[in-house]
Amino acid sequence: MFWFDKRDPRGLFVDKRRESHTLPDISSKGGSRELVVDPDLQCDFTALPFPDESFALVVFDPPHFERNGASGWVGLKYGTLKGDWREMLRDGFAECFRVLKPEGTLIFKWCADEIPVSQILALTPERPLIGHKSGKQQKTHWITFLKSQRTADAPDDGKSDGQEENDERVHPYQRRRTSITGLGLQSG
Numbered sequence: 001m002f003w004f005d006k007r008d009p010r011g012l013f014v015d016k017r018r019e020s021h022t023l024p025d026i027s028s029k030g031g032s033r034e035l036v037v038d039p040d041l042q043c044d045f046t047a048l049p050f051p052d053e054s055f056a057l058v059v060f061d062p063p064h065f066e067r068n069g070a071s072g073w074v075g076l077k078y079g080t081l082k083g084d085w086r087e088m089l090r091d092g093f094a095e096c097f098r099v100l101k102p103e104g105t106l107i108f109k110w111c112a113d114e115i116p117v118s119q120i121l122a123l124t125p126e127r128p129l130i131g132h133k134s135g136k137q138q139k140t141h142w143i144t145f146l147k148s149q150r151t152a153d154a155p156d157d158g159k160s161d162g163q164e165e166n167d168e169r170v171h172p173y174q175r176r177r178t179s180i181t182g183l184g185l186q187s188g
């Protein structure tokens with residue numbers, strides 16, 4: 001939806017579904033419109049099939065409707081939040097940061113029609129850097145995170161001297177590295 005070209009070879013578009021729909025729409029030429037979800041790779045953003053630190057840029061655009069999207073065009077277009085979606089988004093964020101290179105950028109999009117963005121940002125320990133609201137009602141948030149730089153010469157060996165939790169120089173992501181190992185990531 002925000003791509004200039006979904007087939008641009010610099011990008012990899014992932015989504016958990018591959019489907020197409022023709023829906024009646026009197027405002028469209030011919031009285032109907034097409035929805036095609038055709039990712040480069042079908043996968044779950046809570047279990048991304050990519051190694052750690054693979055990408056310089058990740059864009060996370062998860063579903064944002066819980067109620068409105070339950071049926072109809074909106075639900076088909078954006079997907080819906082079901083079940084324990086907070087856990088799903090928490091895992092999604094963790095995966096985005098896992099596959100990002102140190103100093104990589106995560107762009108997160110959220111439309112706060114139903115759920116305030118503050119509730120969603122609470123699902124990641126990462127702190128956003130800058131943000132912008134758009135749309136007529138200023139409900140669509142574009143938020144940028146910058147992943148901290150990992151000390152390449154001191155990789156996490158799972159051992160701690162017990163000081164790390166209190167050391168402000170250690171970014172939360174670095175503290176969490178061992179605990180997120182094995183989780184899989186994202187959506188375009």
Ligand SMILES: C[S@@+](CC[C@H](N)C(=O)[O-])C[C@H]1O[C@@H](n2cnc3c(N)ncnc32)[C@H](O)[C@@H]1O
Nearest residue numbers: 001002015016044045061062063078079187188
């Ligand atoms: C707001 S739309 C993203 C649209 C996308 N930015 C585009 O340009 O087409 C949210 C998408 O997230 C997908 N989705 C929902 N849960 C997912 C998951 N666990 N893993 C991967 N994709 C998921 C939905 O299928 C839906 O297409």
